[in-house]
Amino acid sequence: MPRQSIGPRLVRRRGKPNYYVRYIEPETGRQKDVSTNTRDSEEAQEILEEFLRDRRLSRSSRALPPYRVKIAEVLDAHHARLSKTERGDRFLCSMQHILEFWKDACLDAITPDAVLDYETQNVRTDKKPGRARATVRRELSDLRAAVKAAAVNHKVHAIVFPKLPRDGAPRERWLRRDEFDQLFAEAANEYRSAEPLQLFLMIAYYTGARSGAIMGLRWSDIDFDRNVVDYRLPDRGEVTVDHKPRAITPMAPPLRAYLLQRYKAYETVPEFVFHQKLDHTRRVNSVVKGFRATVERCGFKDVTPHTLRHTRVTELRTMGMQPHQVDAFLAMTAETQNRVYTHADDDDLQAMAMRIA
Incomplete structure (x- = not known):
C-alpha cells in the first residue's frame, strides 16, 4: 500500500x-x-x-499574489498582445524605461513612493535631462494597463495601482496657416522621410486626427466616392480605440486632391497608406524623427505632431463651427474642446474688441 x-x-x-x-x-x-x-x-x-x-x-485560482509575479513578466505578456497592433512599438518604448527603473522587481514593488521616485527621476527639468511629464505619465499608464490585463486574465491578484502623476498643463501652441505652409515645404528636404512626412502633415492638418490613427490608415479606409476618411478599425468599425474615440472625417478639397493624386500614381495599390518607398509591403510606423528635424530647421518651439490636432480644432471653432459640429468632425466632446484644444489668436481678440466698440 x-x-x-x-x-x-x-x-x-x-x-x-x-x-x-x-x-x-x-x-x-x-x-x-x-x-x-x-x-x-x-x-x-x-x-x-x-x-x-x-x-x-x-x-x-490560477492567480498568484503580486510578490510572486515579476513586473517584466507582466510587461512581456502585455507586449505580446499588443505587438501586432499600432500600439506595440510605443508600448515597447515604455517597457524599456519601466524596466530600467524597476529591473527584476515583482509587482509588490509598485508602491506610491516608487511611482513618485519614477516621476522624479525621469521627468525633464531645467536642471536635468529627461522626458516630458506627459510621456512619463503615459509610461506609468502603460504599466497600469499591463497589470490590469494580468489580473483580468487571472495571472495575478488584482492590486490597487498607485495614483498616477498629475498630467501636464494643456499646451497653448497651434500653427497659423503660414507656419503650416513653411513646415510642409521644409518637410520636402527630409532625406529619407520626405514623402511620408508630407503625407502625414496633409492628413493631420486637414482632419485633425491623432498620429496613431493616421499612421494606421489603409487605402480602403479612404472613400473617394463618399469623400471621407474612416479612422475606425477595419472590419470591426470600432469607434473607440484605447479609450480614444475615432471619427469618420470628411475630406477638404485640398486633401482629397492630394490623396487622389497619390492613389492614382500606383500601379498596384498597397494595403497601407504609409509604406516604404521601395517596398510597398513594408509599413512606415512613425514619422516623428523626421517631424522633429523639420520643426527644428523651421525654428519652431513646442511643436509636435499633436499640435496639428490643436490647430484643426482651433480653426474649426474660429470658423464659427459649434461644439457639436466639431464633435461630429473629430469625435471630440465639447468639454474637451474647451478644456484642452481651443485657443484665441491675438488678432481675433483685437477684432472682438473692435466689434464691442
Missing part, C-alpha cells in the same frame, strides 16, 4: 546548510525540493507558511 503524502514540509539535505521545502508536484507526482536560502529554522518556517498560502491560492 503506497504511503500517504504528508504534504509540503521542511527538510535538511545531506551536505547542504539550508532548509528545503519538500513537496509532491501535482502534475507529475514527483517529489521536489525547493531551497529556502536560509539555515535559520524560524525563517525557514515562515517561508514554508508562505509556500503553503500560495499553494492554497493557486489551487483556488
Whole structure:
C-alpha cells in the first residue's frame, strides 16, 4: 500500500546548510525540493507558511499574489498582445524605461513612493535631462494597463495601482496657416522621410486626427466616392480605440486632391497608406524623427505632431463651427474642446474688441 503524502514540509539535505521545502508536484507526482536560502529554522518556517498560502491560492485560482509575479513578466505578456497592433512599438518604448527603473522587481514593488521616485527621476527639468511629464505619465499608464490585463486574465491578484502623476498643463501652441505652409515645404528636404512626412502633415492638418490613427490608415479606409476618411478599425468599425474615440472625417478639397493624386500614381495599390518607398509591403510606423528635424530647421518651439490636432480644432471653432459640429468632425466632446484644444489668436481678440466698440 503506497504511503500517504504528508504534504509540503521542511527538510535538511545531506551536505547542504539550508532548509528545503519538500513537496509532491501535482502534475507529475514527483517529489521536489525547493531551497529556502536560509539555515535559520524560524525563517525557514515562515517561508514554508508562505509556500503553503500560495499553494492554497493557486489551487483556488490560477492567480498568484503580486510578490510572486515579476513586473517584466507582466510587461512581456502585455507586449505580446499588443505587438501586432499600432500600439506595440510605443508600448515597447515604455517597457524599456519601466524596466530600467524597476529591473527584476515583482509587482509588490509598485508602491506610491516608487511611482513618485519614477516621476522624479525621469521627468525633464531645467536642471536635468529627461522626458516630458506627459510621456512619463503615459509610461506609468502603460504599466497600469499591463497589470490590469494580468489580473483580468487571472495571472495575478488584482492590486490597487498607485495614483498616477498629475498630467501636464494643456499646451497653448497651434500653427497659423503660414507656419503650416513653411513646415510642409521644409518637410520636402527630409532625406529619407520626405514623402511620408508630407503625407502625414496633409492628413493631420486637414482632419485633425491623432498620429496613431493616421499612421494606421489603409487605402480602403479612404472613400473617394463618399469623400471621407474612416479612422475606425477595419472590419470591426470600432469607434473607440484605447479609450480614444475615432471619427469618420470628411475630406477638404485640398486633401482629397492630394490623396487622389497619390492613389492614382500606383500601379498596384498597397494595403497601407504609409509604406516604404521601395517596398510597398513594408509599413512606415512613425514619422516623428523626421517631424522633429523639420520643426527644428523651421525654428519652431513646442511643436509636435499633436499640435496639428490643436490647430484643426482651433480653426474649426474660429470658423464659427459649434461644439457639436466639431464633435461630429473629430469625435471630440465639447468639454474637451474647451478644456484642452481651443485657443484665441491675438488678432481675433483685437477684432472682438473692435466689434464691442
